[in-house]
Amino acid sequence: MIKRTMQVLAVLLVLTLAMGTTILAVEQGVTDDSITVGSVGVTSGPAAFIGIPYYEGIEAYFKSVNAAEGIRGRKIELIQRDDEFDPAQARDHIEALIYDEEVFAIVGQLGTPGVISSAGLVQEAGIPSVYFGSGAAELTELGENFFPVQPNYVYEGMIMAKYAVEHFEAESIAVLYQNDEVGIDGIEGIEKGLSEMGREELMSDDAAISYAPTRTDFTAQIQQVMVEDPDLLFIFGLSQTASLIIRTMEDFGLDIPMLTTYSNADVSFLDTIEPAETAPNVIENLHIMAWLEVDEEGMEPMEEAMAEFYPDSTINSYTMAGWVAGETFVAGLRAVEGELTWENYLVAMDTLHFTEGMAPEISYQPGVREGVTHMAVLRVVEVNGSYEFEQVTEFQEF
C-alpha cells in the first residue's frame, strides 16, 4: 500500500514537472498607457532614514515625468516593497515583483544584502535592473541586464587611495573596514590603488583592521589604530558602525583626519553621530567621498518636483540618489527604438550615454558596467552651530 502510494506521488511529481510553467512575456508590465516598475528597499526600522527620502526621490521624478505626459503617452507606476533590510524578505519581494506583479523592470533596489541575495533571481529572469542603492563590485559582473550607477566600492577604494596621496599627503594610513561586501571591496580597492601608484608602503598589514558589521564596541579597534599612529584613517563602514567609530575616537582623543565612503555622505548620517554632544573635537576632521556633482541649477528640477509632490519632506543626498535612479531608468526608456520590450530596452541601455541628469555622466558599453567614476572629497564644517559639508577637492577619476 505504502509502496503504491509512493509510486502515485512520484508519478504526480514527474507529471507536474513535465507540464512546465508559465513562460514570461518580455513585454510584461507595459500597457498602452502605463509602464509598471518595481523596487525593494528598507522603509521601516533603523535604516528607514535612508529608504524614505530615497523613494521620495524616485517617485518625485516619475511623477514629474508623468505630469509631462509620460513616456510616449505611458505613465510610469512604481510598486515599492519594504524588506526591512532583511535579505530573505528582499528575495521574496523581488520574486513577487517579477512573477506576480509582472513589472517591466526593477528600478533602484536598495541595500547591499538584499541586492546580493536576490541577484540570482534577476539574473535568471533576465529582467532589466537599473540603479542599485549599493556599491558592491559584484554588481558590475552579474550580466547584461544589470545597470549599476553608484560607484562600486573597489573603485571608490582606489580613488580614496589617490586622495590620500595627493590631497592629504599622508605618509601612513590605517583602515577600519567592516568585513562584508562593503568593506572587503573597499580594502581591495585601497590596496589596488596604492599598488598602482607604487605607494604600498603607506599601509602596513597591521593597519588594515576589520570589524563585524554587527559590532557595537570599537575600543580595541581604536587602540590598534593609535598603535599604528597613521596620518589618515579610512573608515569603510556604513552609517551605524561609522558613527560609533567616530564617537569612540572622540573618547580616546584620536584627533586625525578621517575619510569615509560616499554611502555616509548625508547630513542624516551626521545626525546619528550627534556631533555637538558626542564628537565636538573630531567631527571637523571627518571627510566624506561624494559622487554627485550638482550645482544650484542642476538641483532645480528636483527641488521643484519635491516641493510639488512632497512639500513636507527634506531633500538630502538619499533623495538625490533616488532622483538619479529615476532619471537613469527613464533615459533608457527614451532611448528605446521600436516596441518597448526587454530586448529593446537592454539594447538601448547597453550604449547609453546620458549627461543631462544630476550625475555627471552615466554610460554603458556592452560588457562594461562600471557606474560613475568621478568623485570628490567633502569635509564637515560647522555653520552657525550646525554641521554641513563643504567640497574640498575637484571631481576626479582615478
Next chain:
Amino acid sequence: MMFQDKLINSHPYIKYIIVTAVFFLVLLIDLQFIIFTSRTINLLIRVVYFGIMALGFNMLLGYAGQISLGHAAYMGLGAYLTAYFSNHMGWNFMIILLLSGLIPMALGIILGLVALRMERLYLAIATLGLGVTGQMIFQEWRAFTRGFSGIRLERPEILGFAFNNSRHFLMLITVILLLVIILTYNFSRSRTGRALSAMRDSEYASQSLGISLFKYKLLAFAASSFYVGIAGSLYAYAERYVHPSTWGVELSLDMLAMVVIGGLASIGGSLVGAGFLVLVPRLTAATPVLADITNMNYILTGLAMILVIKYMPYGIYTTIDLKLIQPYLMGRSGENFRYQDLKKESDS
C-alpha cells in the same frame, strides 16, 4: 471495523501520505492556474524546511527530554556545507543533502560526548556556548563562509531538471518532508524511540530497565543534528543565500518555541509550530494596526508561548488532537486509536 479504520491501523502514517497527496494536488492545480502568489509559495517553503528543523529539535526535546540552545549552529553548518559543495564541487543534490545532514551529525556526536555529561541548566548553557561559537566561526571563517558577504547559490538540479521555479521546489521539499515524517514516525516507535521516551519520563526507572542514558542521549543528539543539518541544506537551496546573521541564538530559541507551541513529541505539533512561527510575523505585518508596532511578531510569539504553556501544556496540535480529533474518531468507530497503538506496541 470500517475500511478507513483498518487502513489507519495497518499503516499508522497513512494520514501523512494522504495529507501530502492532497497538498500535492493543490500545488498541481496552482501550477497551472496560479492560485497562490510567489510570496505565499515562499512562505510554504519556509514552513516545510522549518518543519523538518522542528521535527529534529522535537526528537531531542520532545522524545528524549534533552535541551539544546545551540542547534542553530548545526543548521548553519548544513546550509554552508550545501553552499560550498554546490558552488565548488558541483555535486549531486541528494549527495549534498545527505552530507549536509551527516557532517553536522558527526559533529553533534563529538560535541555531544562532552556536552551530554551535563544535565538540565548546565546542558543548556553548554549548548548555548556551542551555538554562539558556531555563529562566530561562520562570521570569521571567510574562506568557507564568505563572512558577512554571504554566499549565493543556485536551486538544485535532478537529472537535468533545475528546480528554479519555487512551485517545483516546494513539491520537491514536500516529498522530502514526507520521507522525514515517515522516518520520524518509525524511529519514535522503534526500540530506540521507546527507550528515549522512557528516559524522558524517568531516568531512574529507565536505568533500572538497563537503558544506557548516555548512549540514548547521544543518539537523540545525533539524530536531531542530522535532521537540523538537512533543514539547513534545504534552507540554503530555498533562499539561495546564506548569511551568518541567520544562525544566532534567536533561531535556537525559535526551535524551542516551535515545539513547545506546536506540541512536544508530536509530528503534527512540529509542523504546526513551524507554521505558527513562519506565518504569525507575516500576518502581523499584514494587519494594519499591529504592523505599526515594532517587533509585534516577537511579542505575539512570546505571548503565545505563555498562553500555550498555561492552557495547552501539550501544545496546540496535541491538544486539538486529544480534545477534538480523537473523540471524533472514537465516537465513529468506538475505539481509541492511541490506546490501540500502545496495546500493539506492548504486544509486540
